[in-house]
Amino acid sequence: MQLEQMYQEIILDHYRTPHGAGLKDPFDAESMQINPTCGDEITLRVKLDGDTVSEVSHETLGCSISQASASVLTDLVVGRSVAESLRILAAFQEMAQGRGKVEPDEDVLGDGVAFAGVAKYPARVKCALLGWMAFKDAVVRVNDAKEATA
Amino acid sequence: MQLEQMYQEIILDHYRTPHGAGLKDPFDAESMQINPTCGDEITLRVKLDGDTVSEVSHETLGCSISQASASVLTDLVVGRSVAESLRILAAFQEMAQGRGKVEPDEDVLGDGVAFAGVAKYPARVKCALLGWMAFKDAVVRVNDAKEATA
Amino acid sequence: MDLQKVRADFPILSRTVREGKPLVYLDSGATSQHPRQVVEAERAFLEQHNAAVHRGAHQLSEEATDAYESARARIAAFVGALPEQLVFTKNATEGINLVAYAMSNATGFDGAERFVLGPGDEIVVTELEHHANLVPWQELCRRTGATLRWYSITDEGRLDLDSIELSERTKLVAFAHQSNVLGTILPVAELVRRARAVGALVLLDACQSVPHMPVDLTAAGVDFAVFSGHKMLGPTGIGVLYGRTELLEAMPPFLTGGSMIELVRMEGTTYAPPPQRFEAGTPMSSQAIGLAAAVDYLGAIGMDAVYAHEMELAAAAIEGLSAIPGVRIIGPATTEDRGGAVAFVVDGVHAHDVGQVLDDRGVAIRVGHHCAWPLHRRFGVAATARASFAVYNTVDEVAALVEGVKAAREFFKVA
Amino acid sequence: MDLQKVRADFPILSRTVREGKPLVYLDSGATSQHPRQVVEAERAFLEQHNAAVHRGAHQLSEEATDAYESARARIAAFVGALPEQLVFTKNATEGINLVAYAMSNATGFDGAERFVLGPGDEIVVTELEHHANLVPWQELCRRTGATLRWYSITDEGRLDLDSIELSERTKLVAFAHQSNVLGTILPVAELVRRARAVGALVLLDACQSVPHMPVDLTAAGVDFAVFSGHKMLGPTGIGVLYGRTELLEAMPPFLTGGSMIELVRMEGTTYAPPPQRFEAGTPMSSQAIGLAAAVDYLGAIGMDAVYAHEMELAAAAIEGLSAIPGVRIIGPATTEDRGGAVAFVVDGVHAHDVGQVLDDRGVAIRVGHHCAWPLHRRFGVAATARASFAVYNTVDEVAALVEGVKAAREFFKVA
């Protein structure tokens, strides 16, 4: 059974008790992302403290992979600088789209390495990335808003 | 060589010296027909004397088959009643579209039976029918004009 | 019907997936598999008769044209239509777009007045439509200023005939013969009656009926219908638009180019009669021949037998799945007025995760919104799992589905 | 290139026609024949990996999606493009219609301003275009009130670059890379330069170039290009639209339905990014895979070798035919800036009759206007005979053509 490769215990744990679940106020930017192939949705909010990601919260209508991924994301980026968090995002994306051929770096990705198995299932890669795309979009919005007021 | 089956001497004779070639005045109706697959054209005029086809003339820009067919048509319908000429047309059409499986009646079709070989070449059937379609259309126009003035 | 003999005609059914599990293919509603006979018919055509159809005067071209038109005639006979009433398209989606675009091309096209739409006019669909039978009408309304309205769906997954009234402004009613999600068979005769009463045209999306049951389009009395080759054991790349002769003759063209013209000048063009008017460019010749072989194959089994077999599978699926705690069928829970698509949700396990567990066991189903997103919203779910059947499926395969769903509940610890 | 080895890959070339005459197929400009490798690639896909692409989460569907996208990537590389710049259509005709309809859909579509056309705006084509690259533009002008203008053709069959001037109102210039009748290769770089100078878009009809010579669409600097699978050893039912990324991203959709959406509500729909935005409905999956196999086949021979071989045949045909009294080549009489289509007329013998005599001898050519009626009118002829070549033709076959034309003159007693 290959199932355990994909649904590693870490993923199932995050799925059952997701970190950052439930939308929080106040926030600096929000992004809603959809997976058009299945209809899954995430709404994700970001709050920054200067250049640091101080809070991430989300509401995810989706499968175990998308929910667990949003949870892991929350753990990985909160407390980091925006630049660092985007580097983590890039590493996560590279692994997720790597067809199982990219060796993930646990120092960078923490629990995120558990998603290496998902990379072998192309149809599920979008699930793993849904929250990350929302995060990226939200961060861009904060910066846009900053520039607009600068 | 099957070529002689299609291009019977009668056909080649009519092709070389087509009857009814050259548009004549006066006329009761004219029809222009085109073969959209090759661009061939015929303009055909009909003159009626009461219920009798008294004259057919045509200008054909087309292959040997379409020219010969217009010539044979002229021979077959001139001097006949409109009803008779349409019966000949029906017989000719049946033979031409019969894939070589319809036994033509020489009493009805005269030199037209020579086109039985053409029926085996579906791409050429339209050539054989081009003049006949123009004749049919012209006759319909005469009748339409009659009804309009009646 | 000899099921083992049928299965032997489908090479793909004997392959394995996911480390040696026999393939259990329950996704024929998305696309069906092909019997050898279809692939062979295409190959024989390509190796013996391939040439441009309707464009050449040499022997190969004659043979190709004959093969193509014979395919049209056989497919027409299969759905109770005349050959000249069938237009080949690349898929059903193109067929629906063809009608929608022809309608917006109707302004100023001689004799096409009845297709002209404007502000105040209405197009009517239903809430269960596949995107293919929804978005083209949204776009047509955008182009013309007409209004889109729709019948809603009851909790049981049936059409709510009282949800809207048609009016004299209703120009066209478009609906699925059978829902690709719920399996519901819509009341065609009643919908046709209502459309006729207000002078509206009817377009039937027969994508999920023609492959699975006997369908006679002439008897159904619809004006237009579409279906796709790849859902009925035939090739991808070919679909069919059926239209009543009188309508096709009056309708302006959609795609333009070679083979659909009468006379072309730089200054303007006139168009050939149907069906050629609607088949611009080099057609899908080998695919038409493949589809005709598929139709011959289905016809030899008999569509009554096909339907009976698939309904036996659907009944087993409904029964087996309903018996699992926390599993809810989305759609009619009986086999009455129903086809073989069975959609369901599992409490506490997302459809993607259900599908993944099944896939791991070799069972291929579809998960998501199945291109019927508004319908899913209607039922308050983002996604469903859907099993769908074809003539080659077995009750053992249904059992594997049911076992797999149980396993998913266990794996995700909701059992 | 080992010609005998190549020919052995094409089963149809060993058949006979008209009572035992070996087939001499000189109609590849209309549609080409398929090597075994193409048919086998499709068959292998159908028997092993067939499933709905981009729509499923099971293993088969993953494999099918991979095969489909790998096909896109290989075909893109073959023409110097990126995978996401290629949209699969059913034929080249659909590709041109796609651009033309997208332009009339541009009004009100955010970011699509540069595609909007209205009265006073101009579309420019040439007098040698195939109907596929003429009629859709006539229709676009009818829909939008824009004006169609065209470059004329010289007696030598070359583009008359001085016949019209582009203007600031010129929105798009569409032309054939190579004429399917004359064989003329158009001056792409100069036309692109002129279009750029007035800010017009360029669409290249590459139907007769991509199958026969090395083509790099990015290097050519065109905005859009189309070609068809069936003319390049691939299946019918598949064509390609190439578009520059930035343009495809800004362009509104054409066909709408499943797989091209982002978000669907009954009230309205948003659309996916390209290329999906332009691929509504179930795509031509096995045909894309067949076309990729064709491209691999051509690539293995090398397009330089293909072109050199075909030009050797064209040179022999021009020389052999010109030497027959009463035979006139319509198009360039040299091999300079020319491809392998050779059209001709025989004084006193209509093209249909020439074709018939050739057919009787097993030689398949095309006769008529070849979907380029205005061009024929330009040369004052209703029809021409056209021989066209592919990689599998031989100089002996050209000799059979020349002998056949002589025989036609004798048969009709004009010799």
Ligand SMILES: Cc1ncc(COP(=O)(O)O)c(C=O)c1O
């Ligand atoms: C130059 C040219 N353009 C366009 C086309 C149309 O291609 P298709 O019929 O495959 O759409 C053809 C071939 O018929 C052609 O030769």
Ligand SMILES: Cc1ncc(COP(=O)(O)O)c(C=O)c1O
């Ligand atoms: C009910 C229904 N309508 C339309 C379609 C669209 O068919 P295609 O994708 O072949 O165009 C489908 C299948 O996807 C369907 O199930």
